[in-house]
Amino acid sequence: MHRPKRLTITAAVAAAAALVLTGCSGGGASDDASTGTSKGGTLDILTAQTALHWDPATSQSLGITSMGLVARRLTTWDVQPGKTAKVVPDLATTTGESSDGGKTWTYTLKDGLKFQDGTPITTKDIKWGIERSFAPNLTGGLSYHKSLLVGGSDYQGPFEGKTLDSIETPDDKTIVFKLDAPYGDWPWLASMPAFAPVPEGEGTDTGAYDAKPVSSGPYQIESNTQGSQVTLVRNKEWSAKTDSIRTAGPSKIVFKESQDASTTTQSLIADNGDAKNSFGAQFLGAAELNQVRANPAAQDRLATSKAGPITYMAINTQRGKLADLEVRQALQYAVDRKSFRIAAGGALAGEYASTLVTPGIAGRKDYDLYKTGATGDVDKAKQLLQEAGATDLRLTLVTQNDPTYLAQAQALQAGLERAGITVTLKPLDYDSFTQATTNGTDFDLSLSSWQPDFPSANANIQPLYDSSQIGGGGYNVSKYSNPEVDALIAKATGTVDQSEAQQLWAQADRRTMEDAPVVPLIYAKQSFLAGSNVENFRIADFPAYPNYLKVSLAQ
Incomplete structure (x- = not known):
């Protein structure tokens, strides 16, 4: 959940706006004709959360939100307005090859995958990352896989030197999962945060890793001041040639934490200064939506989901x-x-x-x-x-x-x-x-x-x-x-x-x-407000959130 994901976890159910949009997009020329994505600028994401979890083992982040900017997984989501969500390859070449009636799933990694320091990403790093999610001191993350992998119910993580034998890595490019029973949705599970690679042996200092993990995505964490802000900058080792989902528009992304919902809404409505390059991460409640309804210009910058959660x-x-x-x-x-x-x-x-x-x-x-x-x-x-x-x-x-x-x-x-x-x-x-x-x-x-x-x-x-x-x-x-x-x-x-x-x-x-x-x-329905320079601020049919991986800024 567990989000919303589950709405009981993140916020109250929001009202939708008077002007219903599947998304909105600001103006501005693009310097990437193939994706329609402008490159450059600093995007501010305003959130009421006092701390964001960046450790894949403890994150409940949806596939298209914050963690997806930093951590790739074996698979990911292709979500577009008006289309049914699809699971697609991310680090892997396919969404998974099943055998043994759905009890065994095999993946092969793409060529040219690297961590932020240039080290090649191998299947041993993915195995280590998943094993970390079983550690008793790493709780709160999405845990569907834990009850499905053979031996998972008794496994306590890798920090004492033990491995989970139901995750096999016969070579650096191949990873095989052995399940207790057939599971048809395993390709979706392989898109969960725990399936992000963690360099083998790293992340034993769990607090430090939660604040600043090793990136496999288009952005890496430059600084993280809990309760204040997290600054992401480009990961120069990320290659768009291996990633068809993330467009990596902004040069820098700043998550501003502990933001008051009403103040955030007023700032975005006013659309001055940095607010032009910002959007709110929390969907708007009835009070905030009433503020937006009173301002036609702000309504044009509102993205509202279809009915969903x-x-x-x-x-x-x-x-x-x-x-x-x-x-x-x-x-x-x-x-x-x-x-x-x-x-x-x-x-x-x-x-x-x-x-x-x-x-x-x-x-x-x-x-x-x-x-x-x-x-x-x-x-x-x-x-x-x-x-x-x-x-x-x-x-x-x-x-x-x-x-x-x-x-x-x-x-x-x-x-x-x-x-x-x-x-x-x-x-x-x-x-x-x-x-x-x-x-x-x-x-x-x-x-x-x-x-x-x-x-x-x-x-x-x-x-x-x-x-x-x-x-x-x-x-x-x-x-x-x-x-x-x-x-x-x-x-x-x-x-x-x-x-x-x-x-x-x-x-x-x-x-x-x-x-x-x-x-x-x-x-x-869930509504989100963005500043006037924010482009590609759209909500697909699922989930009821903007797709952070596509957002860019007009240049």
């Missing part, structure tokens, strides 16, 4: 009356999605949701098992509660203690109370909220959001609804367990043919919603 109300299926399917079905009808969307920022905050697989994901099937108007069906909800003997339902809804989340939670509270359901709100700070929902069970409902880590239905379904993800920091916050769904997930996960896998994921989606473990609310 899902916002939903999770139902603790193992708690009290909520274990009864009829009660959970009653909640589907009792919710007032219209009021919820208004609280999220208005009609353009997103589209009403009914499925678990989100828009922009290949193979998604649209359906609605609980058809009702946007305001719900209170009479139907009351009928179901009556039949279930739950006419005096009292529930606790946990949410993040943030103005946007609180407004949305209050809309849910009011909607449910129309059906005679008493709802008590329990606002928590982010860390407490995450702990309460992923490890705890002392709640009835949770206002949650999810941005898949990679564009496959797998990343929508398995982390949220597989029973193995209950507790222990897993994101099955509904505590949902159904052996039939688990079996569908396992079968889909192990299917290498993607068209077949997509059909299985669609079945898992629908079968899960038959049990009503969550109430889908909206597929959120």
Whole structure:
């Protein structure tokens, strides 16, 4: 997640702007006719985060955002507006050759790959980088691969001299992965941060490496002052001949940390000085969007995603009356999605949701098992509660203690109370909220959001609804367990043919919603603001973020 990636991790769900764009691009001549990318200038990226993680072992950065500027992986993402996201080779020559029914995946490195010091990148560096991600003191990164590699569940990393034998490097160009079971989405996993090369033997001082890793991408870290700024400059050893995804437009990129969201928005609206060459890394909340709506010139510099990340109300299926399917079905009808969307920022905050697989994901099937108007069906909800003997339902809804989340939670509270359901709100700070929902069970409902880590239905379904993800920091916050769904997930996960896998994921989606473990609310749209000199500031159909790897500055 784990982002959004998962929205519960990074920020409140944002409203979309009055002017909907798939992206925006400033003017300016280009000196690279083949890519339409101007070269030069200093790009400022303004973020509210107080520290950015640059260690591939601990990063949750999406493939097209910050880490992608510094660290290449075996594969990466080709994302463009109006097109389905594709996995494509990055350091490797292919997206992976599978054998043994999908239990073995083999990659060959491209020629001419180098670290920032000119040292050739070998498969031993990739193996070392992945092994580091298993170290107990390197936590928080995307960890799908850890449970899939043979021996991964017991491996504790390479710092004590032990290797993971299921990662083989027969020569400097070839790397082979041995999995416990077939996994059709392994090419997507090979695009995760942990699959970036780390020079073999380096990164034992984990704090230092997190601040200043060895670069394999078009930029390297020149300086890093935590809480203040991180400055990236060109990596002269990077070659565009081996990289078809990154355009490396700006000469320098500066991440300015600890930025106040409102101040950042006001600065970008004013569009003076350095703000012309800047964009905001956080998507805009309702308050910030209202500021942009008041300025037509600023609206022209706004990039808004299509509907994508899902916002939903999770139902603790193992708690009290909520274990009864009829009660959970009653909640589907009792919710007032219209009021919820208004609280999220208005009609353009997103589209009403009914499925678990989100828009922009290949193979998604649209359906609605609980058809009702946007305001719900209170009479139907009351009928179901009556039949279930739950006419005096009292529930606790946990949410993040943030103005946007609180407004949305209050809309849910009011909607449910129309059906005679008493709802008590329990606002928590982010860390407490995450702990309460992923490890705890002392709640009835949770206002949650999810941005898949990679564009496959797998990343929508398995982390949220597989029973193995209950507790222990897993994101099955509904505590949902159904052996039939688990079996569908396992079968889909192990299917290498993607068209077949997509059909299985669609079945898992629908079968899960038959049990009503969550109430889908909206597929959120996310808006980002840039200065007038920022070019190629676009948001593809997935993910709902600007593609940092393509952004440039007018010259």
